[in-house]
Amino acid sequence: MGLTVDYELKETILLARLNGELDHHTASELKESWQLALQQPGIKHMVLNLESLSFMDSSGLGVILGRYKELKAEGREMVVCSLTPAVDRLFQLSGLFKIIRFEENERYALETFGVVLS
Amino acid sequence: MNTNMMRFSFSSQSRNEAFARVTVASFVSQLDPTMDELTEIKTVVSEAVTNSIIHGYNSDPDQMITIICTLSDDEVELIIQDEGVGIPDVDEAMEPLYTSKPDLERSGMGFTIMENFMDHVYVHSTEGEGTTVTMNKQFNRSKAMSQ
Ligand SMILES: Nc1ncnc2c1ncn2[C@@H]1O[C@H](COP(=O)(O)OP(=O)(O)OP(=O)(O)O)[C@@H](O)[C@H]1O
Ligand SMILES: [Mg+2]
Numbered sequence: 001m002g003l004t005v006d007y008e009l010k011e012t013i014l015l016a017r018l019n020g021e022l023d024h025h026t027a028s029e030l031k032e033s034w035q036l037a038l039q040q041p042g043i044k045h046m047v048l049n050l051e052s053l054s055f056m057d058s059s060g061l062g063v064i065l066g067r068y069k070e071l072k073a074e075g076r077e078m079v080v081c082s083l084t085p086a087v088d089r090l091f092q093l094s095g096l097f098k099i100i101r102f103e104e105n106e107r108y109a110l111e112t113f114g115v116v117l118s
Numbered sequence: 119m120n121t122n123m124m125r126f127s128f129s130s131q132s133r134n135e136a137f138a139r140v141t142v143a144s145f146v147s148q149l150d151p152t153m154d155e156l157t158e159i160k161t162v163v164s165e166a167v168t169n170s171i172i173h174g175y176n177s178d179p180d181q182m183i184t185i186i187c188t189l190s191d192d193e194v195e196l197i198i199q200d201e202g203v204g205i206p207d208v209d210e211a212m213e214p215l216y217t218s219k220p221d222l223e224r225s226g227m228g229f230t231i232m233e234n235f236m237d238h239v240y241v242h243s244t245e246g247e248g249t250t251v252t253m254n255k256q257f258n259r260s261k262a263m264s265q
Contacts, residue, residue, distance in 0.1 A: 001136055024168040025132035031223070055139075055157075057164040058231060062223040086157050093234055094227050 001054075002026060007037045010115045014038060014046040015106070021055035027063040034067055044076060047109045051082035060087075061094050068100055077101070081109040121190045122148065130171045130181040130200070139163040142187055146194055151257045158235035158255070159194070165228040166198035166251045172219065174202025174249055193256045196236075201248035208241050 003026035008015045014037060022030065038046070048064065050056075068078045081103045083091065091097050103109040107117055124145050128134045139160040146159050167183060175181040186197040205211045211218075212233070217226035232239045236253040243249040 021136060023132075023135050023164050024172065025135050027223075028132075055160065055164075057161050057168070058225060058227040059164075059168060061227055062225050065225060066223040086154075086161075090161075090227075090231070093231060094225065 003030060005030060005033055007033075009040070009043070010047075010110055010117075012042055012044040013110060013113050013115050014040070014043045015049065015110070016046065017049040017052065019052040022053055022060035022063070023055065023057050024059040027059040031063050031066065034063075035070075038067070038071070045113050046071065046076070046078050047106065047113070048078060048080045049082050049106050049109075050080060050084065050087055051106075053084065053087055056087050056090060058090075058094075061090060061096060064100075065096060077113075079103055079109045079112065081106050119190050121188060123186070123188045125184065125186045127182050127184040129179060130175045130177075130183055131179045132168075132171060134183075135164055135167050135171075138167045138183075138185060142185060142196065145187055146189065149189055149192060149194065149257050155255075155257055159196075162232045162235050162253060163196065163198070165232050166196075166253075169228055169251075170198065170200035170202060170249065172222065172224070174200035174204075176203065192258060193254065196253045196255075197250060198253075199248065199250045204245040204247055204249055205241070205243040206245055208243055212241065 001021050003018060003020040003022055006017045071078050079101045082105055103112065110117065142163045143156050143160050170183045171177060184199045188195040210216055212229040214230040215226040217224040232253060236255045238254040240252045
């Protein structure tokens with residue numbers, strides 16, 4: 001099963017789509033590739049799409065909050081979109097809903113950064 | 119009352135986290151749980167096993183974790199055991215947002231998730247001897263009663 005990540009650049013926004021299972025095992029690989037992707041020049045903010053995440057536990061909360069804090073320290077923003085009910089529940093439980101901005105879908109999340117898809 | 123039980127042990131390696139939760143979920147499927155209930159079971163197994171690896175064994179890959187799962191009627195009992203460092207103060211450890219390893223990007227939500235997803239969570243731990251987490255959950259109360 002595992003986890004795959006697609007990174008895409010939409011103007012100055014990094015779009016990351018997670019696919020599969022995010023646990024302690026896959027979180028460490030994700031952290032590495034995510035930090036690398038954010039180092040590409042010209043990236044301002046980012047959108048994290050969780051639509052195809054079939055499993056997540058507290059390790060996922062940790063790795064997402066970790067990147068959120070790194071971005072925030074540099075004055076950059078992260079928006080999370082397309083939560084499944086199970087993932088939504090974990091964000092509710094942990095109180096992350098009060099910290100991170102969530103949007104319903106990818107198109108709308110990108111639009112809030114001024115990226116309009118044709 | 120019909121009781122059905124299984125027990126398995128595996129190395130304290132992160133790659134086994136998925137194996138552990140899928141194995142328990144497929145055993146528990148006999149009780150015909152809902153998708154949501156199965157997700158809850160997978161999540162709590164993942165939480166307890168990850169804790170044994172990271173905290174109990176400090177990421178030493180050569181230790182063993184044991185899971186015992188018992189089904190009786192519409193109820194599941196899960197026991198997840200390690201012989202690691204143990205927890206000095208269980209009450210403090212179970213508080214939401216308490217973590218002893220913030221540097222590893224832990225957020226102290228594991229026990230809170232277990233307590234939310236299961237009916238009952240009991241932690242027995244002795245420093246230097248290890249930790250046993252026992253969790254119970256009854257499935258589909260309403261469905262069982264209408265049968
Ligand atoms: N099996 C264990 N052996 C030793 N200590 C443990 C064990 N399980 C939990 N602990 C202790 O209890 C604390 C709280 O555990 P909990 O799972 O709630 O949070 P966490 O693992 O630190 O963070 P998160 O689960 O959100 O990634 C841990 O930080 C650790 O100190
Ligand atoms: Mg934990």
